[in-house]
Amino acid sequence: MKKRILRVCLIIVLALTIWAAFIAFKPEPKTIGDLIESYEDPGMKIKIRSPFSGTVLVAKKGEVIFKEAYGEKDRLTNAPNAIDTKFGIGSVTKQFTAMLIMQLVEEKAMKLEDTIGKYLPYLPKDKASHITIHQLLSHTSGLPHYNGLQSTGVSLKDFGNTSYSSKELAEVIGRTNLVSKPGTEFTYSSFGYDLLGVILEEISGDSFADLLDKKIVKPLNLTNTGFGTNEYISKELAKGYSYREVYGWDWWNSEHGGKTVEAPFRDQSTAYTAGGMHSTVLDLFIWSEAVKSYKLLSQEFTEIMLTPNKNGHCYGWVRNWDDVVEKNINVRLYGHGGALAGNSAFIALYDDETTIIYLSNRSNLKAEEILHQIHLRANNLKNEYKLKGYPNRSSYAKFIEAGGMVSLQDYFNRLSEYSGYKVNPSNSTMMGVMRIHLEAEKIEIADSLKTVFFKTYGPDEGTLNQFGYDFLYSDNPEYALEFFKENTLKFPNSSNAWDSLGEAYVVYKDYEKALACYKKAVILGEKVEHSSLKSYKENLKNVQDKLNM
Missing domain, CATH: 3.40.710.10 (DD-peptidase/beta-lactamase superfamily)
Structure with missing residues (x-):
């Protein structure tokens, strides 16, 4: 029985390897039509996040040189998209x-x-x-x-x-x-x-x-x-x-390697x-x-x-x-x-x-x-005009080897010049750079990056909350607190910001401070009849129970 299972597993691995190799060596699409067809095909889906379904029009100097429809207008009836199909824009x-x-x-x-x-x-x-x-x-x-x-x-x-x-x-x-x-x-x-x-x-x-x-x-x-x-x-x-x-066993029952709803x-x-x-x-x-x-x-x-x-x-x-x-x-x-x-x-x-x-x-x-x-x-151009010099962020050592913060800043200075306005590193880039400095125990640099992020980026409530939770459940949970605190300072009337700060204090087992945050969340939530008010009250009760134990 074990040998049979092993053989099945080996067959699966071999099939996936062959499939991956086929995709890897698939020739580069030469025309616009070839390109969009490859996006419609599962082999290229990962490059644009989803198989393509819709319409495309390309013009040069006011003259249409390409127009085509792909995929289905309605998956239930299998009605195809046409060039005059109407879409929400x-x-x-x-x-x-x-x-x-x-x-x-x-x-x-x-x-x-x-x-x-x-x-x-x-x-x-x-x-x-x-x-x-x-x-x-x-x-x-x-x-x-x-x-x-x-x-x-x-x-x-x-x-x-x-x-x-x-x-x-x-x-x-x-x-x-x-x-x-x-x-x-x-x-x-x-x-x-x-x-x-x-x-x-x-x-x-x-x-x-x-x-x-x-x-x-x-x-x-x-x-x-x-x-x-x-x-x-x-x-x-x-x-x-x-x-x-979708991945794993779900992949075998999937369409284009994913689930469409x-x-x-x-x-x-x-x-x-x-x-x-x-x-x-x-x-x-x-x-x-x-x-x-x-x-x-x-x-x-x-x-x-x-x-x-x-x-x-x-x-x-x-x-x-x-x-x-x-x-x-x-x-x-x-x-x-x-x-x-x-x-x-x-x-x-x-x-x-x-x-x-x-x-x-x-x-x-x-x-x-x-x-x-x-x-x-x-325009019959080669793919050789990409901005170069983006430093490797897979680890602190590779980041430093690639020039570190100097290279990162230089990259975005050049991108800003080409774009005509100030371009900052993305949220995910900042998160990654902070994380690798924390992992390397370069706390002062991580703190300075955090300060720059707060002052220069003007992050919104959702971004600060996301950063907080990303760090809260990482190898550096103590770093999360500053993001949640910043959120309550910047958005003092947000019940959700106070609830998140309370959750962070619970993780740190600082129940007195968590209690104060949850009370604030409930007060603010009651003022606007917040949809999460029930959850805020449950969190408040749980902390009160812990303090009364």
């Missing part, structure tokens, strides 16, 4: 919202320096009197992204399942805590673009769907673009799916003007050409719209996305992506007059890889 919606705002600015119906209280006087004064239209457009308003809901007691799930009027949505956003003083820091915020939508409706007297139709869709004859109802989205668009890889419902009123539109690659190509040729907005105001602000963000566009520039230091572009549950999208307009647009009914595709590889093939 997520945050690509922000380009249209920004255009509508700029049209009103050009018409002198509003000003970029207007504070939002002029149009939404019912919002709290910390927002109404200090946040400007420009700051909403450039993500410098200080408003949080969706993670800001935590402080209001509304879970992301409940938020997505609720139908809001425009004013009700603005009021929910008004209850979130600012993450920075308006105008001082960049924080990507879909809530900012939602407020722009409410303001558009307030000024025009039209719904967003009607205003979009009147000012953009009809003038450009975009027959498959708009902002639809929940029913329309359900019936007319490609169904969205999410994918995750239909994305959950999200009410259109919550996606709204930050991410609720739908379109096709053909319509988006017409749209992109109209932006470049000033059909909807004069050259003067288009240039204002496309002027980079902090982190390269223009109004609804990004100038020189560093993740793309990093792969080819010679490219310059305007672009923006979109990601809803079950959908991914991107428009990229390169300075060399290459246009790349893709829409997909799969979540979380690796946009920078797709764009980079398509651009190479559209």
Whole structure:
């Protein structure tokens, strides 16, 4: 019996080895079509996080050189995607919202320096009197992204399942805590673009769907673009799916080495003007050409719209996305992506007059890889322009051998120069560098990196919480406390931040301090009827029981 099991195991290992070798020696795709087919194939899935399903359009100097559809519109009926299949475009919606705002600015119906209280006087004064239209457009308003809901007691799930009027949505956003003083820091915020939508409706007297139709869709004859109802989205668009890889025995029963499930419902009123539109690659190509040729907005105001602000963000566009520039230091572009549950999208307009647009009914595709590889093939370029000099972070010894912090800083200084704005190491890079210094017992350096992270990066509540938990359950749990403390200092009204700090103190068996934190979490949670209030109270009771033992 043991010999039989051993033989089966050896056969499995041999099969996997042969399969891996086949993938490794598979020839590099030469054309755009070969590339996307390889992304649709399981052998290349890991490079873009999910097998590709959707549509792709590529143009050069205003002429379409490639357009094709892949995968299924509906996995239940096996209906295939077509080139005119409509997809949710997520945050690509922000380009249209920004255009509508700029049209009103050009018409002198509003000003970029207007504070939002002029149009939404019912919002709290910390927002109404200090946040400007420009700051909403450039993500410098200080408003949080969706993670800001935590402080209001509304879970992301409940938020997505609720139908809001425009004013009700603005009021929910008004209850979130600012993450920075308006105008001082960049924080990507879909809530900012939602407020722009409410303001558009307030000024025009039209719904967003009607205003979009009147000012953009009809003038450009975009027959498959708009902002639809929940029913329309359900019936007319490609169904969205999410994918995750599986391993071990699950791999044998998997599809493409992973599990694909239909994305959950999200009410259109919550996606709204930050991410609720739908379109096709053909319509988006017409749209992109109209932006470049000033059909909807004069050259003067288009240039204002496309002027980079902090982190390269223009109004609804990004100038020189560093993740793309990093792969080819010679490219310059305007672009923006979109990601809803079950959908991914991107428009990229390169300075060399290459246009790349893709829409997909799969979540979380690796946009920078797709764009980079398509651009190479559209222009017959070799893959040899990647920014070099990123130091090895697998261990402290290898990091130091590769030049250490000097090399890391030099790498990002050069990337910043190519991108045209300050680019800092990613959160995962900072986490990794801190970790290897801690493992090597270089505590002072790790502490200095932590200080730089706190002061220079301006991490949001979710990031600080993530770092805290990552360290709490690592080989350096004592390091976690500083991240949780920083979170309560920066976000003192967040019940979740106080609950996390309490959990850290429990790990350290400092139950008195844990008790104080949990009490704070409960008090703050009760004020906003937080969805996790029951959990906060249970944590509080557990600590009280420990102290009474």
